[in-house]
Each structure stands twice: as structure tokens, then as C-alpha cells.
Amino acid sequence: MHRRFDAWRPVIRHYAVGRSTSIRGNGMAVRPRLWIAIAAFATALCLGLGITVMVMLVSAREASQPSAVVSAYLSHVQHGEISIALRMEGRAANPAEVLLTDKAYSHATDRMTGFRILRTRTTGAGSTVEARIQQKSGQTTATFQLARSESPISLLGVDSWKLRPVGLATVEVTMGAPGRVDATLSGVPLGWKGAVKRIHAFPGTYALAITSQSPWFTLPSAVLPVAGFSGDDTFRVPATLTAKGRDAATAAAEAWFDDCVADPAFHPAQCSFSLSSGAAPGEVWTNPSWQVQSRPTIAIGDWDFGCRVPTTADVSAGGCWPVTTSTPGEVTFHADYSIPATGETGAITSSGAIAAKVEGSISSFTDTGAMFTSVDWAD
Structure with a gap:
């Protein structure tokens, strides 16, 4: 019995220090740590994603507020970005509207120097925003209308607002002279053909220049002032006989x-x-x-x-x-x-x-x- 026992111990010792037992023991120690790291990373990712989504929703909600839409619109006008402002209104392009271009507004003086949102009133599917418009010549008050619109963020419970066409100032331009007269208004051709022209304009002062003269009469240069975003103005330039x-x-x-x-x-x-x-x-x-x-x-x-x-x-x-x-x-x-x-x-x-x-x-x-x-x- 004693010999058998001694002969068997090497086998037991060899089994105790065998390779397979050592590998199994190391694997059981690494896997729990790996899963903990993965879980921590996933938790952090979800939290970060959630915070990001929340921030994006808050930012989207703020950017889609009626007052924010109007502020963006007025900022474009103030910086002379008329084409962008018109797209926000959804106003269709019209070649007869000679003053509603970036080029025409770039030549205007007494343009907008600033603005301030005064109040916002929202009822149902509509919203009204009132703003104070600042020009060098003075201050005016303008009212802007907005309507709720469908957009991707609407599915997330964030209202989206669309600016309705703005009631720009309307100017009736009459050249007091017979027939066609070559003239520019704010650097762009007026296209005068003998008929009274009714055109829209943003706040500013626009210069009229006569580019050709008749031997029978003369027309003076003049300026057309437009205050604020509303109102009807009459602009008449009479010719004088030579x-x-x-x-x-x-x-x-x-x-x-x-x-x-x-x-x-x-x-x-x-x-x-x-x-x-x-x-x-x-x-x-x-x-x-x-x-x-x-x-x-x-x-x-x-x-x-x-x-x-x-x-x-x-x-x-x-x-x-x-x-x-x-x-x-x-x-x-x-x-x-x-x-x-x-x-x-x-x-x-x-x-x-x-x-x-x-x-x-x-x-x-x-x-x-x-x-x-x-x-x-x-x-």
C-alpha cells in the first residue's frame, strides 16, 4: 500500500500543475472584468447619447420658436442677405421687383442697423411677433406672422414655425415724363416704360439716377426713403422742359x-x-x-x-x-x-x-x- 501511494503521488502532482488547469483558472478571472468594462462603456454611451439628444431637442425647440425665426430673418436683412430672407418668406422671384435683390440693397443707405423682439403672441396654429426696427433715421415697429408647419422635428414633439410672406413697404414710383426713361434705382435698371410702377422695398434709402436725357426735358436725380417694413409711399419725380x-x-x-x-x-x-x-x-x-x-x-x-x-x-x-x-x-x-x-x-x-x-x-x-x-x- 505504501509503495502504491508513493507511485501515485507524482501523478497527482503532475495533474495539479498541468497546463489545462492553469488556462481554465486565468480565463475565469479575465472575463468578468471584460464584461464590466463593456457594460460601463455602454452605460456611458447611452448617457452621452441621451444628453446629446436632449441638448439637440432643446436647441431645436429654441431655434424653432417664432421669435427665433423672426430674429434669423431680420439678421439676414440687416446683413444684406436679401435672397436668403426672401426664401424664408417663401416669396416667389419677380423680375419687376427691382429692389428685392442683394445688389439693390447693397447700394441702399440708411439700412437696418439693429432690431429687438418686443413680444410674441401664439394662438392655435398661428403666431404674431412684434419687433422694433432700428435705422439711422429712426425707429419703427413691424409685425410678422408665422404658421405652424410639419417638419421632421415635429415627430419629436417640437413645434416648427414657418414665416408667412412679410408685408413689405409698397412704393408707387412715377416718373413725371412721357414715354420711356432710362433710369436706375439703387444701381439696378428701373425699367420705366411710361406706366406707374408699384414695387416692394426693405427699410432703407434708394437713389434714383437718370442714365439718359431727352433734348426736350430733363429729370433730376432723387432719393427714395423707405422707413420700416410697412406702409405705402408715393415717389414722384417731375420732368422739366428744356x-x-x-x-x-x-x-x-x-x-x-x-x-x-x-x-x-x-x-x-x-x-x-x-x-x-x-x-x-x-x-x-x-x-x-x-x-x-x-x-x-x-x-x-x-x-x-x-x-x-x-x-x-x-x-x-x-x-x-x-x-x-x-x-x-x-x-x-x-x-x-x-x-x-x-x-x-x-x-x-x-x-x-x-x-x-x-x-x-x-x-x-x-x-x-x-x-x-x-x-x-x-x-
Whole structure:
């Protein structure tokens, strides 16, 4: 028994220090530490992700607030980023809106220098934001309307707001001159073709420059001030006749008078003078004529924006130069008469001098002179 026991111990010793037992023991020690590290990393990752998501949601909520949307819009306007501001409004591009461009606003003066959100009122699906707009020339108050809109962040319970088209200031521009005039407004072509233009503008002052002049009239440079984001303004620039233009206007009015005098009818059509009646029954007039005793003194007034003249391609919708008579002229009528039934003949003349006037307007110019339009002298 003793020998068997000694012989068996090496086997037991060898088994105790065997490789397989040693490997199993090390593996059991490493795996718990590895899983703890993985769990700690996953926990930290989840916490970090959760915090990140929370921060993103808070930031998204703040950025989507109506006041934040309006602030972003006004910041773009203040920095001259008009195209971006217009996209925020969803305003469609319109070539006729010559001032709603980055280029036009870059040439404007007295632009926005700052703004402050005053209050926000939200009811249902709409929100109203009131802001104070600062320009060098002063302060104004503007109101902006927003509507709830669907967006990806809406699924996370964050409201999204869309800026409605802003009620920009509307300016009615009228060039007090006939026909087309080459001019720029804030450095961009105005595109004046004789019709009143209604355009929108952001807060600022815009310069009008005439890039070509007519031999008949001149137009001055001017500035168009726009205060704030609302209101309707009227911008009128009257033309002034040159000496050549005034002479041409007077000549056109006198030519009309001469045409009336040359008409032998006892009642010349659309003229300011006539007889009360023509030849009596059975009486025949021959060689009728009008004779000028004195010519009317014609006066050409300054441009009148309220003047209404027939609208043609060469006539301005913005007015005309009025033509009046400061001193009436005088005309008389002469004719030979005969009465066939009796054989009587003789000469007749008007019982006295008849007042003659010229009233109308200068509506346009051609290459050779002015175009005069008379008032309606029909009875």
C-alpha cells in the first residue's frame, strides 16, 4: 500500500500543475472584468447619447420658436442677405421687383442697423411677433406672422414655425415724363416704360439716377426713403422742359389753333370758337373763312401728375404738361352769300370778334417736336 501511494503521488502532482488547469483558472478571472468594462462603456454611451439628444431637442425647440425665426430673418436683412430672407418668406422671384435683390440693397443707405423682439403672441396654429426696427433715421415697429408647419422635428414633439410672406413697404414710383426713361434705382435698371410702377422695398434709402436725357426735358436725380417694413409711399419725380422742349410745346399748341382757323366750317370740329348758326334756309355761303384778329397767349405749365391723357405706347400714365391760355385771342368769320330764289348776293361777317382759346396738354414728344392734345370742345 505504501509503495502504491508513493507511485501515485507524482501523478497527482503532475495533474495539479498541468497546463489545462492553469488556462481554465486565468480565463475565469479575465472575463468578468471584460464584461464590466463593456457594460460601463455602454452605460456611458447611452448617457452621452441621451444628453446629446436632449441638448439637440432643446436647441431645436429654441431655434424653432417664432421669435427665433423672426430674429434669423431680420439678421439676414440687416446683413444684406436679401435672397436668403426672401426664401424664408417663401416669396416667389419677380423680375419687376427691382429692389428685392442683394445688389439693390447693397447700394441702399440708411439700412437696418439693429432690431429687438418686443413680444410674441401664439394662438392655435398661428403666431404674431412684434419687433422694433432700428435705422439711422429712426425707429419703427413691424409685425410678422408665422404658421405652424410639419417638419421632421415635429415627430419629436417640437413645434416648427414657418414665416408667412412679410408685408413689405409698397412704393408707387412715377416718373413725371412721357414715354420711356432710362433710369436706375439703387444701381439696378428701373425699367420705366411710361406706366406707374408699384414695387416692394426693405427699410432703407434708394437713389434714383437718370442714365439718359431727352433734348426736350430733363429729370433730376432723387432719393427714395423707405422707413420700416410697412406702409405705402408715393415717389414722384417731375420732368422739366428744356428751352427747346418749351418752344416745341408752344409750337404744337399754336399749330392746333392754326388748324382750327383753317377749317372753313362755321363750327370747326373740336375747336374753341364757332358761330351760333350757319346759313339760313335758301341761303348759300361761298368762300367762308376765319380771320385772326389776335392770337391767344399760350402758357405751358409744370408737369401735372393728375393730368389725364389718352394712353398710348408713347404717353406717360403719370401725367402731362398742361397747356392753358393766359390771354384769349380773337377771330372773325367772313363769307359771300347768295339767295338763288331772289338773286340777292353780298358778304356776311360775324357780328363781332369771337374769343379763341387753346386748352389741353403736351402728352409726348417725337423726334421732330411735341404732341399736343386738346380738351374736348364739343357742346
